Amino acid sequence: MATTTALPLQIFVLISILLSNSITAAVRGGSSSNSQETPPPPFQEHAYPSSLFGPILAKLGFHGFSAGAPSIFNATTWSGPTTIFAPSDSSLLGCRSCSVPLFLREHTVPGLFPLHYLRTLPFGTKIETLSPGRCITITFFNASQVYVGGVKITRPDLYNDGLVTVHGLQGFMSHLSPYSCEVERMTSLSFPHTPPASPFLMRMMLKDTMHRLTISGYGVVALALRVKYPDLLNLHSMTVFALDDVAIFSGAGFNYVTHFRFHIVPNRLLMATDLESYLTGTLLPTMEHGQKLVVTTDGRAGVSKSAIGINYVKIKSPDLMYNLKIVVHGLYVPFPHIHRTVAEDLSQVGGSGDAPRIL
Known part of the structure; x- marks a missing residue:
């Protein structure tokens, strides 16, 4: 034996x-x-019914995003921990030409990113979203203010049950650029200290x-x-x-x-x-x-x-x-x-x- x-x-x-x-x-x-x-440490499987994202967002007051939740989460194979950067309804209405399902995909990232962790990231860190080839950029004004794609997180950690984290955003919104993961192609300026896109x-x-x-x-x-x-x-x-x-x-x-x-x-x-x-x-x-x-x-x-x-x-x-x-x-x-x-x-x-x- x-x-x-x-x-x-x-x-x-x-x-x-x-x-x-x-x-x-x-x-x-x-x-x-x-x-x-x-x-990485051993992966723990976290299955989260996609049907619950809509009610969670609606309960938090993000009715625009909640309406697009079924289509976005039915279209992705990812069912693990998720972070949603949700704009207020007034911010979403400011972009009348925006597609809400695409917008939701562009502001949803795999993994949990509570505010305290976002503050530890280097300035300019890029996190790829559920929209392939689209990245959000994390920046800071000072130690307390965190920005996602240039839009301020005004209501951090609104929801966190260990599987889903939701942050509230307020400001002018627009779709991410197809070059959002490649800073060199977005601008002619040189940023020698900008970190590469993080492979989150x-x-x-x-x-x-x-x-x-x-x-x-x-x-x-x-x-x-x-x-x-x-x-x-x-x-x-x-x-x-x-x-x-x-x-x-x-x-x-x-x-x-x-x-x-x-x-x-x-x-x-x-x-x-x-x-x-x-x-x-x-x-x-x-x-x-x-x-x-x-x-x-x-x-x-x-x-x-x-x-x-x-x-x-x-x-x-x-x-x-x-x-x-x-x-x-x-x-x-x-x-x-x-x-x-x-x-x-x-x-x-x-x-x-x-x-x-x-x-």
Whole structure:
């Protein structure tokens, strides 16, 4: 019995060591700020019925936002802790051309940000909202006055039940710029001390993904994401191809773990419908330097999503889990490496031209 118990523990230790070595090699040229990121604590699942957001906002007097709550929260996959920066009804009426559901999305961020925590953030910190590519900027007039996108928080911490925090805003409101996360593109002035956009949203999405993988039988992949956390934090999005724990402990674990980066497509949120639309021979970038995945069976001729092949491996569980930033697809076995000449031949079969299509 002792030997049986010790074997899985030894495998987990081996996986941790291999992943740590892989990460060290991968981030040798990375920024020091990334390497100093601390992995997050274990994620605690907090499910909050979206139907309650409207009544909460209405009870606090934000009738404009409460009317748009059903559409915004039905449209997002995020159900964890949330902070809402709610303008007064008079402020909302000042922007008659504004879309209330979009406005609500642009002023809602994943995570809890009570006033005392907002005051600890560096001046100019950007927090990505539930509207992809839109960030609110936190600034201060003095130690007591906090501004969100240039609008003062006049009624801080109106509501906080540990899952939802609501702050009241008063002032001129407008939609966020599509460049709100990129200060360099918003102005010709130079701000050398302005901090980069804070990856709060990716941090929350990684915690969400690790938790859901752990309870779904993909604990080793969750561990791999946790170890690679500093390397993943600054990605805009990612697609992960995962093996479940049974497959890993049945013999495929060593190859999958040592080439874990080969199973991540960075800065691409590729749902099953996206993969289904790619022609045979399409190349997908990976986090393993110089290595790409190739679509070997596309979605033409009515092929089902589970029959889509990448590097000759069929997808076992398409869209296994996904959120705002990450999608995970389940595999039967790890991806083998394919020579580039094979990819070029496949592109001819797929009718994509003389060279493979690279995303």
